[in-house]
Amino acid sequence: MDRRTILHIDMNAFFASVEQSANPELRGKPIAVVGGHGRTVITTSSYEARGKGVKTGMAVWEGKRVCPELIIVVGDNKKYTHTSTMINGIFREYTPEVESFSIDESWLDVTHSLSIFGSAENIAYLIKARIRHLFGIRCSIGIAPNKLLAKLASDMQKPDGLTIIEPETVSTLLENMPIEKLCGIGRKMQRRLNMMSIYTCGELGRCDDSRLTRKFGITGARLKRMGQGIDNSPVLQFADEGDVKSVGHSRTLERDIDDPAEIRRFLLQLSEMVGSRARRYNVSGRTIHLYVRYADFFSSWGKQTTLKNHINLSDEIYKAAVSILDTVELEQPVRLLGITLNNLKQLEEQLPLFEDERKKLFATQAMDTINDRFGKMAVTFGSLIPGKEKAGSHVIPPSWRPDGMKNVDVQ
DNA sequence: TCTGGGGTCCTAGGACCC
């Protein structure tokens, strides 16, 4: 493979930065963005807050304890997706080869742009300046020969960093780099490798092939390459990405419930969220997965069922979810419920054969259209009305993309 | 008023068919 030049761009404290940019009152202050109502945690915090010990994942009260002057802001996904879309538009002025890893991280393959813009470093400075100027957002950029190393590099200096890993310096840099710095090696993998006396990328890269494959199977070979800083995966533009593989929603309830009627009402709501999104993607699925977390938080189970036919209508999803629920005896009140549709197939437009099915389809489409225009759950099944719970996600799924059909649930 | 929500990929074991 030819030598490539890849940028990884990581927006610093993205949600918090967008909020501070939109509201001057918040600038320079410790703020935390939360997902909204109910039992929630801090999604992002500003660097002012991080300095005081506020961390992502903390409960709100916990954040307030370590930083009493912390300002809580309820997130507004529309602002974030809009900003991200514009920023990714800027990226594409420097190369068409842009891959969004998440709403605030992208890779750019600038190999073929270097002759136009001079150098990758130059591109990085231009992007930094424009994003800072237009949106008041700082970013950390890593430049390296591949995605793995570019991501590692962008992580090395935060906030507002620019780190370059030259191909010649890779082995020196990795020699003493802790393995857990690599994207893909999490807590469990770190512990397992540590047990084998592997602590640094250097050690991982030199480790015996057979020893790694014996322990990790196919992953073993990949781990070794990661330790050596090798990664041939291409920067995938949106159009080259594969189809979605699952559509799911889950929700922590505002309080634990054990009333079967209430649980079912919530399942219907989740079914509608999953179904409407599946229909918007124009996919349907054969496998329905139900997930339940109990009140104690630690115990949970998931169960799935595979049907003969592909479905995407809310009430059919609901029926399948309930049929799963009916096979189990709940052991505790329920804290969280989730439904995921799997085993998807892309649909081509096709009208059902029978009159009553056609009517149902048209009714569903009318409902989806109204909901798209006036906000989720404006129109929904009758049995949802008594429920106090509001639907609609306040969190941006990682499958969100600045363009294309994966742009979901932003209201 | 402790601890969110959306995904992908991989493995292991059982059922079933050829």
Next chain:
DNA sequence: TCTGGGGTCCTAGGACCC
């Protein structure tokens, strides 16, 4: 009738990422 192997589909669960 007995024995074995390979492939596919399904379920359950875990690790990892943002």
